[in-house]
Amino acid sequence: MxxxxxxxxxxxxxxxxxxxxxxxxxxxxxxxxxxxxxxxxxxxxxxxxxxxxxxxxxxxxxxxxxxxxxxxxxxxxxxxxxxxxxxxxxxxxxxxxxxxLxxxxxxxxxxxxxxxxxxxxxxxxxxxxxxxxxxxxxGVDLPDADRERVRVLSDRDTELSLEFSRNIRDGRREIRVAPEDLEGLPQDFLDEHPVGDDGLVRLTTDYPDLMPVREYAVRRETRTALVAAANDVAWPENESVLAELLAVRAERADLLGYGSWADYETEPRMIGSGAAIADFLERLDEASAPAAAEEYPVLLARLQQDGPTASEVTIADLFYLLGALRRERHDVDAQLVRSYLPFERVLPGVLATTGRLLDVEYLPVDASAWHADVRSYDVVRGGERLGRIHLDLHPRDGKYNHAACFGIAPGIAGRVLPEAALLCNFSRGLMPHDEVVTFFHEFGHLVHDILGGRQRIARFSGVATEWDFVEAPSQLLEEWAWDADVLASFAANAAGEPIPSELVERMRVADGFGRALEVRRQLGHANVSYHLHVDRPHDLQSATEHWYRTTSPVQPLAGRHSYAGFGHLTGYGACYYTYQWSLVIARDLLSGFGGDLMSPEAAARYRREILEPGGSRDAAELVEAFLGRPSSFDAYRAWLDAE
The missing domain is CATH 1.20.1050 (Glutathione S-transferase Yfyf (Class Pi); Chain A, domain 2)
Known part of the structure; x- marks a missing residue:
């Protein structure tokens, strides 16, 4: 053949x-x-x-x-x-x-x-x-008039979802600030942002600007201005689009006999029902509230060192304060960490690490792609080509402006070679460690698509598992970005010195603080995703702000419209809970490696039981086959409580 x-x-x-x-x-x-x-x-x-x-x-x-x-x-x-x-x-x-129909x-x-x-x-x-x-x-069993209405609604959902995504993709915002307002930003960032003829520096809401500013900018006004601009991406354009999309989904769910869009979406997923989402979010609330209540006053006190009149920590402060506390309490300087993570070292490092783990090679191929930035590789094992991947990793105008894996060809054994691509927006220079974590995360989707792409049935190929399991392999792979030996294999500074294991250990310890607040932030996204679809509020801005304010002690920026740029509201719909549901599973899967992330035996079992079956078996069966038992909440709770 x-x-x-x-x-x-x-x-x-x-x-x-x-x-x-x-x-x-x-x-x-x-x-x-x-x-x-x-x-x-x-x-x-x-x-x-x-x-x-x-x-x-x-x-x-x-x-x-x-x-x-x-x-x-x-x-x-x-x-x-x-x-x-x-x-x-x-x-x-x-x-x-x-x-x-x-x-x-x-x-x-x-x-x-x-x-x-x-x-x-x-x-x-x-x-x-x-x-x-x-x-x-x-809707095949519906009366003719209802069937036709479902057809219209389904088509309109697609049209609105595409428009919503297009407005986000094209919705970049800009601000201009005085040079002194960039106090705290690393020198390479300053070099890449020269002062314009008007004496000001231009900043955009693209990730290579937004991420460093919200983490390093000492001046609160600068952080707040850029985060506020990012919170208004695609607004007001997406206000009416989202309102209609929610109405379309609600009517469609009703015609199909479901209580809500959440009930419709969850029927084929692990969680099973919309009501179970609410129950799961309550469980996350209970698990994370005590630690978050302890963490928040520490953040507020640190903010008040910079400005004694500050009365609340906002989302524009969170990452800066966490970075400051990690530097001051744990001697973890994010800019020092960055110095060990130039992109041109990180890329081969991710390839080498995952290649060793998954027993594959990535062979560069000289092939046409949609942009000159794209790097393409054949994924090979024992001389056999298993698939092809494409890495499109830097920002540009008109491109998807977050980070995600896009399937291209669903692999079918003997018929179709699996192909997939990463669309990311990483720096071309030094990378913050959280970008490296994101790289490993998205690469987890990529290899799942390729290694799971040897099915007979197209709908079971690659990442086509239950939607609320699909993030688990990617969240698991993030752990490799925190391993001292893994990082030392590629992370090195300009002098060629590898990142010290002592620094990585301090990074791991420091990462424990703020973990509960991060879960609360994710819980806020999940609440917005769920309640906008189930409650159908008339005032999207007020409802969104309410759920963020009541979910986390870290407050949203008042009067902003983050829902207009919340891209997951199209594909994930009411089900952003998926990220924490999958994380519960991912923390449990990690226990299967027994403390040795590069264990050949554990890696082989992981490939065989989790990645290679694709969606050909229920996710719960995959997890039990790997762990030898059903999944448990215990590892997630222990991770959440660790500091």
Missing amino acids: TAPAPIVYPSDVDGWLAFASDRPAAAIARVADVDARLTEASARGMTPEERLDLWNDADLALRQATSEVYLLSEAHPEAAVRAAAEAQVQRLEALSAGRL ERALFEAFREIGADAGNALDHDRRRLWRDVLRDFRRG
């Missing part, structure tokens, strides 16, 4: 415009052919296996085409290509949702029946059950 080949990308704008139209058109034609055959499944005498294999073919075509153009809509430097790709995303999403297609799978369905092999039986559930959740 010929090994599947990677995608060949164009090298000019015209080629990319054709790529963004021709490949979706081919996928749509393939789906039309499959659907025509499935609607005649009985007449053709198709076996259950033949029906499910055909569905898988169409699903593969749709998933790959949608992933390709979705990536282009967020990453291509040419606005015309982004716009063309975005239009195709909407077209493909509409087709995917619309198929689940077609009764003739549904009949091809409903008539398989329980006896024949249960006699299928594991993968096909799992697919059959998921397909029946998807049709029901899609």
